[in-house]
Amino acid sequence: MCATFFLVGDYLRKEPELVKRMIDEGHIIGNHTWSHPDLTKLNKEQYKEELEKFEDYYTKITGKKLLKILRPPSGTFSERSLKIADELGYYNIFWSLAYKDWEIDKQRGWKYAYNEVMKRIHPGAIILLHPVSKDNTDALEKIIVDLKADGYEFSPITKLFIPQALYVNIN
Numbered sequence: 463m464c465a466t467f468f469l470v471g472d473y474l475r476k477e478p479e480l481v482k483r484m485i486d487e488g489h490i491i492g493n494h495t496w497s498h499p500d501l502t503k504l505n506k507e508q509y510k511e512e513l514e515k516f517e518d519y520y521t522k523i524t525g526k527k528l529l530k531i532l533r534p535p536s537g538t539f540s541e542r543s544l545k546i547a548d549e550l551g552y553y554n555i556f557w558s559l560a561y562k563d564w565e566i567d568k569q570r571g572w573k574y575a576y577n578e579v580m581k582r583i584h585p586g587a588i589i590l591l592h593p594v595s596k597d598n599t600d601a602l603e604k605i606i607v608d609l610k611a612d613g614y615e616f617s618p619i620t621k622l623f624i625p626q627a628l629y630v631n632i633n
Contacts, residue, residue, distance in 0.1 A: 464618040465489045467593075468533035468555070471496035471516050478523040485524060490618055492531040492555065493517065501547075502540040509546050531555050531619065555619060557590035559583065564592040572600035579605050583614070 467484055469491060474481060484491060495501070496515040504512065513532065520528045532552040534543065539554065547554050561578040562568075575597035579589060591598045606616070 464616070466492055466531070466555075466619040468492040468494035468531075469516075470494045470498050471519060474516070474519050474523060481520075482524060485526065490529060490531075490620060491520065492533055492619070493520075493528060493552070494533050495535055498535045500536065500538050501534050501543045502538055506546055509543070510550060513547075513550060513552065529620070533557075555588070557588045559587045560590035563595040563598055566594050566596075569595065569597045572597055572604070575601035576604055580608070583609065585614075588619075 467489055469481065481491065493513055493516045495512040496519075497512065499512060501509055501512070517528045520526070530550070530552045532547055533555050537556060544554055559579065559582045561582070563575065563578075575595065579591075579601070583589075591602070593599075610616075
């Protein structure tokens with residue numbers, strides 16, 4: 463099973479060994495920008511810098527070229543921001559299932575996380591889970607096991623959206 467991790471620059475700097483492990487285990491890394499700004503408020507040059515700074519650092523620590531997939535911070539976008547991403551060769555990836563899980567001081571336990579995912583699950587779902595949530599960490603194995611038992615399959619984001627030729631060229 464393969465997961466996609468959309469990371470920010472701070473994570474790359476603080477956890478380079480974990481990023482390498484993610485890649486070694488077959489997971490996909492996507493760009494969540496260098497500093498998590500609202501991309502709709504940046505001019506084209508600032509936008510480009512956010513993505514390229516992440517790309518460059520990723521290549522520096524991994525020796526690999528980054529797959530050009532972007533999850534805009536907070537899911538904020540405009541026609542203009544989507545156009546800029548496209549011009550820079552990026553595919554924007556959004557989610558269809560999420561809940562407010564990033565507030566580390568408001569954790570409610572693994573059952574809460576489990577129930578939030580399970581009540582929103584649907585065929586073709588792209589599940590967004592933030593790694594800062596202990597609830598998510600504690601619930602994830604049960605979520606995966608139960609969804610598989612219900613007939614769901616987990617596919618890499620590349621299988622769902624990204625042309626195979628693009629993905630092959632980065633390996």
